[in-house]
Amino acid sequence: MESSSSKDPARLDTKYREVTHRIMVGDICRYRGPKGTMNVTCWGRDLKVLSINDQVATVTTEKWLHPHEIEIRHLRKVN
Numbered sequence: 587m588e589s590s591s592s593k594d595p596a597r598l599d600t601k602y603r604e605v606t607h608r609i610m611v612g613d614i615c616r617y618r619g620p621k622g623t624m625n626v627t628c629w630g631r632d633l634k635v636l637s638i639n640d641q642v643a644t645v646t647t648e649k650w651l652h653p654h655e656i657e658i659r660h661l662r663k664v665n
Contacts, residue, residue: 609643609663611635619660627654632664 609615613635617628633645636653643661646653 609635609638609658609661611637614664615645615661616664617656617660618662619656624654624656624660628656633661635661
């Protein structure tokens with residue numbers, strides 16, 4: 587049984603801020619978002635953060651020709 591606080595959107599936002607506030611330009615991250623196209627594209631890759639605009643990070647990896655934009659809440663820092 588879930589507590590009512592686990593469904594509170596403000597609580598979820600705080601959780602994401604705690605995890606993502608440390609991600610900065612130049613960091614190496616891994617994608618930890620929902621399953622789908624981006625999950626397949628990023629699976630097992632070290633993603634380098636090129637820029638951050640609001641809550642969206644522009645990331646790249648050495649095998650990609652073009653960078654991708656990913657919500658910062660879906661990234662986890664590995665270094």
